[in-house]
Amino acid sequence: MYNNTKRSFILLTITLALFACSPRIHQGLEKAKYDLQTSKANPQIAANSPLILADAEQSLDEARHQWKKSRDTDEVDHLVYLTERKLDIARENAGKSLAQANSVVSQAEANLHAKSLAIESSNERARASNIISQHYREKAEDKEDQVNQLQSELKALKAEKTERGNVMTLSNDVIFEVNKADLKPGAVLQLNPLIKFLKQNLGIKVTIEGHTDSQGATDYNQDLSERRAQAVRSMLVAQSIEESRIAAKGMGEDFPVASNNSDAGRLQNRRVQIIFSN
């Protein structure tokens, strides 16, 4: 009986000693369990690396199983190492996915900014072209004003618009002595508006044509009309109108504007015409 008790005591001691030798808890295993839970709870990791997480879980299960079965510390250490490394991989994969997503967002932002820049620069261009077209429009309006001004001035000269351009007609009887190419003293008064106009509009050129009625010899009439046209030209040149702007020619009796059979018609035919051109 005593022997039996003694034996039991020894056995108990040995059992306790054995328990003391092989710890019930593997620190690494516990840490791996915790790390796995943490990773699984992280939505970024759980969403991006479900396969590698499952793989880590499998290694951990194997480690627990080994620990329970054999307490083979080397093998459990090894399996815990695999588990932890797999969790590292899951974290890196999640980080990579996040970085790639950020890249995509940044690219989209960059595209947006680039497009806005393009729009802004096209707005800039539109503004510039508005300014330019405004400038040209104003210029065109100026030009129109000038033309209108010119037209009203020509109207003031009693110039008529014909298919040859604007034509001003002066009666020979008013500006010339009878049968002579000498200007009457009052002719200058008649011609003053024309001189003023030519001085104001330097781009305008004139052609002076002398015409007669059909009375008298044709050659005489031709010569007289030439001299009269020249006389008007000389007068204009004397008034500082540039020579190159003035042409003069005699047309004789060949271009009547009315019948030569009546006094009134002949009066109309005896004339000097001034044709304006640019």
Place this chain on the structure above:
Amino acid sequence: MKNKMNFSFIDSKRVGNSAILITFAGLLCSCSQLKAPESNIAKARLVVEQAQIARADQQVPDAYNLAKQKLVIAETAMKKEDYTLARRMSDQATVDAIYAKSRSENIQASLSAESERSNAKSLQQLRR
């Protein structure tokens, strides 16, 4: 006679026990003489190579070299027919190499994300 009978019974029981023991021992032997972890080593070699392709040797040399060293240990253990060590080292080399590859890819992705971000930022500043 009875004794002899008894003896022969015990004897046959012993023989049976021995047979079971021998079989069990044989099984144990075949277990401890594990299969050579050829495929584990092949896999480790492959992923170490892939890690290098992912430029892990430049981006994360420590992790990459660790994988490579473990692969060498596994190969040496294989020659010495220490299959347990060979298996453990090749499996560790595998996860180390995959980790090195993932880390390297993460670093590169983060660098490119950073450059995209600064690109977007400079374009934004151009607008102001």
